[in-house]
Amino acid sequence: MAIAVRGTDKSVLREWVSVGSLTTRACSDGLENAMQSGSAYLRDINRTAVPDHEVQALAEMLTGQPIEVLLTGRGAVVPPATAGPGRQLVEQGRRAAVALARRNVRSLLCGTTKSDLVASSLATALTAPARDAEDALEDASLVVNLRYSIHAGPDAAILLDGRSLVITDGAATPVRIARRALRGEGTSYFCKDALARLAGLDIDDIRLSPGAVAPLYLQLEPGAVMGPDTAHQHLHKGGWRAIRKADFVKDYCVACGRCFIHCPDNAIIHAMYDPHARDTTGILGIDTERCTACGLCAAVCPPNHDGYKAIVMVSAESPSSAELHCVG
Incomplete structure (x- = not known):
């Protein structure tokens, strides 16, 4: 059923429509537009006039x-x-x-x-x-999109106070980190990509409530460099299971099929999508025995119109919560 996509020719994207009806032409066109623009950061242009x-x-x-x-x-x-x-x-x-x-x-x-x-x-x-x-x-x-690139929590507030960037959850006393000291002091709170984003801002310092951003281990993507005491566990397939898991809520699913396409372990439970039977077709869940918690499904899962993603990575012990799925 699945297709192996080879080569870099953009025309191959048009051939991604044979994975049931889950892989839609809209998904293909969106990927092609991102390639044409040279950036996947913003989607294709808005075609509806705004006064x-x-x-x-x-x-x-x-x-x-x-x-x-x-x-x-x-x-x-x-x-x-x-x-x-x-x-x-x-x-x-x-x-x-x-x-x-x-x-x-x-x-x-x-x-x-x-x-x-x-x-x-x-x-x-x-x-x-x-x-x-x-x-x-x-x-x-x-x-x-600052809050998403620095892994801020759903209830965190981000604001400018003069030349300071304030990232707060309203609960803890802020920690002040000068922008020039981010590479040293900031590594306790932010992953490498988040530090790069913060260092590029025109500010003097950051005032951070530690609870306002995700724990560092949830910011790291598979393949990140680990210390000797933890590297052994994470260099083996499935090593992430002890730390995190993929949480799926079908009510937020837009039935694009990206998770099914990208999952390397065939852990996505699905049935051919029928718009007249949304509850029993499309993406139905995640096979926890097959899932290695690599995070690819969550990375490619798009938010719906209300700003909720169907799949997010959460702590292995965390119960499912709608707030965890809110990204906008």
Whole structure:
């Protein structure tokens, strides 16, 4: 049933439609668009016109507060500055926020008060190719998808306080780390990729509540360099099972089939998708005996329009929770 995809010719993506009806042409086209743009960071361009006043409204909302704003399929969501539950869905600039979320712009942190500059960059981000869109947002001091690249928790608040980046869960006394000291002091809290993202920000220091980001072992991807005392366990297939597991919630599944395609151990339980019988077809679960907890399924699982992923990696002892699946 599965196809081995060989070579680098982009036309081969069009042949990915024989894995039942799970592998859709939409998935294939999305991958091809990412290859054409040279970046898989942003999805293909937005083809739905967004009125200028909606873009301007979103820009004014972003520049009016120094806190990271989440963009979802329902609009912009502003977390409380003190962290924790209580996010507020904002009607201001809703259509622009939804359109950006569809391009995989899941959060924005604004470092300027110039609303006209931000509005211009948002308009470019809605219609330009992926790389041009990323450049436009960066030029306007907009930090894209920061919380996901630094593995911040779902209830964490990220905001700018002068020249400081505050990452807080409202529970613990913050730890101050100067940006120039991130490579040393930051390694206790962030993986290498997260440190690289933070070091590239135009800030002086970070004030971090340790509980606001995921534990370091959950930030590391399979293949990461381990210390001698733990390397033996993790260099063997299935060594991750003792630490983490894949958690699947079918209600959030969009039936794209990416997890089934990418799973190297055939651990995805599935049946040919029938849109009239969603509960008993499509992706049905994960075979825990086959699963090696490599994390590929969670890495390729896209969020639904409400910002929830069907598959996420959680601690081996953690019970399933909807909050763990919220990424936007």
